Amino acid sequence: MPFFSKIIKPLLALALSAAVLSAEQGCTKDSAPAAPSAPAAPAGKPGEPRTIALTITEKGYEPSPITLQQGQPVKLVLTRTTEHTCATEIVLDEYNINTPVPLNQPVEVAFTPTKTGKLVYGCAMGKMISGVFMVE
Ligand SMILES: [Cu+2]
Numbered sequence: 001m002p003f004f005s006k007i008i009k010p011l012l013a014l015a016l017s018a019a020v021l022s023a024e025q026g027c028t029k030d031s032a033p034a035a036p037s038a039p040a041a042p043a044g045k046p047g048e049p050r051t052i053a054l055t056i057t058e059k060g061y062e063p064s065p066i067t068l069q070q071g072q073p074v075k076l077v078l079t080r081t082t083e084h085t086c087a088t089e090i091v092l093d094e095y096n097i098n099t100p101v102p103l104n105q106p107v108e109v110a111f112t113p114t115k116t117g118k119l120v121y122g123c124a125m126g127k128m129i130s131g132v133f134m135v136e
Contacts, residue, residue, distance in 0.1 A: 049073040049110075054131070056080035056087050056101060061121070061131030068113050068135045076109040087123035094119060 050069075054076055055062050068074055078090055080101045089100045095111040113119065113135040122130030 049075055051075045051077060054078045054090075056082065056085060058082045058084050060085070060087060060129045061090075064131035065134050066132075068119075068133050070113055070116050070135050073110065073112040076111075077106050078109060079104065079106045085123075085129065086125055087129040089124050090121055091124050091127065092119070092121040097121070098124065 050072055052066060052074060056078065076090070078099075078101045080088065080103055083103060087101075089098060090107075090109060091098045092109075092111070094115075095113075097109055097111060099107060099109050101107050113133065116135045119133040119135055120127060120130050121133070122128065
């Protein structure tokens, strides 16, 4: 029955895609709204050290940007999870930081931002791969 299948097949496809669509909408409704600018950890009081985990992946330093508080000490814990990057260290000139980050070995880097504004860190090759701290 060629005519019958010509009608039924598009109808089936339509019904299927409608079911998929409504399932997706249900998912979106249930999931909590994302807050991209909110820090992963509470900022805490000024002067109280804050630990921030950074991962170096094929996409670069993640997450970025991160908002820091002026005068609040920061302890970065960097983990590089890929060989496919030239970001094998973290360079932050303003705070005399140039620390190698070996593969799959967490490295701690501590500093205290003393100036507000944008702080760019990155790899040793002129920060070709980079990340950003916004100091408030
Ligand atoms: Cu580089």
